[in-house]
Every structure is written in structure tokens, then in C-alpha cells.
Amino acid sequence: MRYAVIPARGGSKRIPRKNIRPFAGRPMILHSILAARESGLFDAILVSTDDDEIAEIARDGGAEVPFRRPADLSDDQATSVAVVTHAVAWLRAAGRTPAEVCCLYATAPFVRPADLRAGLAALDDSSVQFCFPVTAFDFPIQRALARAADGSVTMREPEHQITRSQDLQEYVHDAGQFYWGRAEAWEAGAPVYAAHSRTILMPRYLVQDIDTPEDWRRAELMFEALARMPSTSD
Template identity: 75%
Template sequence: MKVAVIPARGGSKRIPRKNIRPFAGRPMISHSIEAARDSGLFDRIIVSTDDAAIADVARECGAEVPFVRPADLSDDHATSIAVIAHAVGWLRDAGAAPHDVCCLYATAPFVRPADLRAALAMLHDSGAPFCFPVTTFAFPIQRALARDAAGAVHMLHPEYEITRSQDLAEHVHDAGQFYWGRAQAWVDGLPIYAPHSRTILMPRHRVQDIDTPDDWQRAELMHRALSQMPTEEE
């Protein structure tokens, strides 16, 4: 059985109620639920939340909310691994043990069904415990600068100061949208950012963290621009 688990706690501070705040005309979480549904991959789409309002919206959007997330997994320090492991344990206790579990974030309006399918195929083909999307940095990280309170800067890696950009190795970062994993890998608490995991590469124009009001505004502009582009084949 394949299950999507969407973590969506109610205590967001920097963007209050961000999981159900309207984005592109509908609740933010609805975009993730729709992508999961349209992928055709999942036997169940479950939202893990401690918040009654989020639970109501999730059900209206077509997801299940079969349990209330415990308080000790609903604060700022709760990890995604712990939240998904709890959901796997609940399903096992209910006699519905999953095999593959996708942690799909509620604030991932750019995730597409094709992304979910590609990552699952990579998970199965590689035999890895996890697979998730990444994207390239827009600027060589070897040229990163540290800036102090007075505005002064210094290079973190001064040895690369005069190295040509084309001679610097390209690096990637987590797209922050979803993680496919084997159920037991979640329960065992295996690290996701490790050599045993595999990744798929996504274009930068479909990746945006949404943690601050500035992030939200940028994401809305990106979404508006993407909606005007020709539809990519799923």
C-alpha cells in the first residue's frame, strides 16, 4: 500500500495559518492534496494535524484526517521523520500497514503529479530507502559571503575567489516539497540527507520555500507566471 502523509500543524508563527491560507484562490494545502490525488499513486491521502480547522479544510479537499497528531509532535521541534513515523505506526496498528510512504508538505504548491511518479520510480529502481527532489543553486556556493551586523563581508572559501564560475562544481539543495520513503525507513529514523538516498532534479523555477511573507509573495508571483506558460505534459 502506498500512502501520502501531509504534515500540517496549526502553530505556524511567521505566516499564521499558512497551511490553509488562500494561495492562488484556494487553501494552500489543497494544491498538495490535488497533486497527490492526480498522481494516481496513493491508496490513501492522510493529513497529520493537531488543528481542527486544518482538519476540516483537508477533508473538504478530499484528504483523510483519521487521527489527531499528538502534542509532542506538534511543536517547532518536531521533525518530519518523527511525524511520518507516527503516521506509519498508527496505520500499522489499524491493520493497514503501508509499504511506501510519501511525506508531502502542505506548502508545496509547485509539486506536480509527474514529480511524485518520477521519484517513486527512482525509489523502486534504486532500492534506496528514500528519494526526494532537489534543484541547483542559482549561484556557486563556493563564492558564498558571510556578512556581519556592520555590513562587512568575507568569503567563506577564499581559495575560490579567482576561480572561474564554469570551473566550480555545481551543487544542489532540497526542493522542500516531498520525500518518498520505505515505511520501515521512516520508523527506523534513517537520515534522509545521506548517501543511501536518491534524488530527482527539478528546475529552479518550480522551487520556492515558503517560510516568510516575502517567500509567500515570491511564490504567488511564480505561480502566476507558471499559470501563463504552456502546460507541461504530465
């Protein structure tokens, strides 16, 4: 069976109540739940939370909240892998036999059903354990600058100071939206960033980490702009 697991603890500090704060007309977590539902991929969408209000909103949106996340998985140090592993263990104990499990973040308003489908398709190759979306850095990281307290800077890789951008290797970063994985890989604690994983390359305008109020406002502006664009994919 195939499941989505949405980690959504109640104790967000930098943006209080981030997982259910209104974003584009609905609580943030509902964007992820709706994308998962519209994908048609999941036998169930589970929300792993320690918070009663989040649980109520998630259920109203069509997700299941069949357990409360333990306290030791609800602090700032808890990892997504640990949260998903706990959910997989609960599913097995309940006789629900997970095969593929997608860790879908609660703060991923740009996630699209088509991208969830593409991620699952990568697992058709039996050697692939995980698949997740990435996007390219918008500036060559070889030319990154370290800024000192006095305002002075040093280059990360000074040998590339005059190298043409097109001659530099392009690097990508995690889009922070979702991670498809085989249930056994989650349980084994296998690394996600590894040769046994595959990635989906996303356009930068569909990727925004949301950790600060500035991030939130930028995401809102991006979302509003996308809503005005002709639809090319679901």
C-alpha cells in the same frame, strides 16, 4: 499499500495559518492534496494535524484525517520524520500495512503529479530507501560571503575568488516538497540525506521555500507566471 502523509500543524508563527491561507484561489494545503490525488499513486492521502479547521478543509479536499497529531509532535521542535513515523505506526495498528510512504508538505504549491511518480520510480531499486527533489543553487556557494555587523564581508572560500564559475562544483539543495521513503526506513529513523537516497533535479522556477511573507509573495508571482506558460508536464 502506498500512502501520502501531509504534515499540517495549526501553530505556524511566521505566517499565521500558513497551511490553509488562500493561495492562488484555494487553501494552500489543497494544492498538495490535489497533486497527490491527480498522481493516481496513493491508496489514501492522510493529513497529520492538531487543528480542527485544517482537518475539515483537508477532508473536503479528499484527504483522510483519521487521527489527531499528539501535542508532543505539534510544536516547533517536531520533525517531519517523527510525524511520518507516528503516521506509519498508526497505519500498522489499523491493519493498513504501508509499503511506500510519501511525506508531502502542505506548503508545496509547485509539486507536480509527474514528479511524485518519478520519485516513486526511484524506489524500484531495492537499495534505495528515500527519494526527494532538489534544485541547484543559483550562485556558486564557494563564493558565498559572510557579512559582519559593520557591513564588511569575508569570502567563504577565498581560494575560489577568481575561479571560473564553470570550473566550480555545482551544489544542490532540498526543494522542500516531498520525500518518498520505504515504511521501514521511516520507522527506523534512517537519515534522508544519505547514500541510500536518490534525488530528482528540479528547475529553480519550480522551487520556493515559503517561510516568510516575502517568500509567500514571491511564490504567488511565480505561480501566476507558470499559469501563463504552455503546459509541458502535469
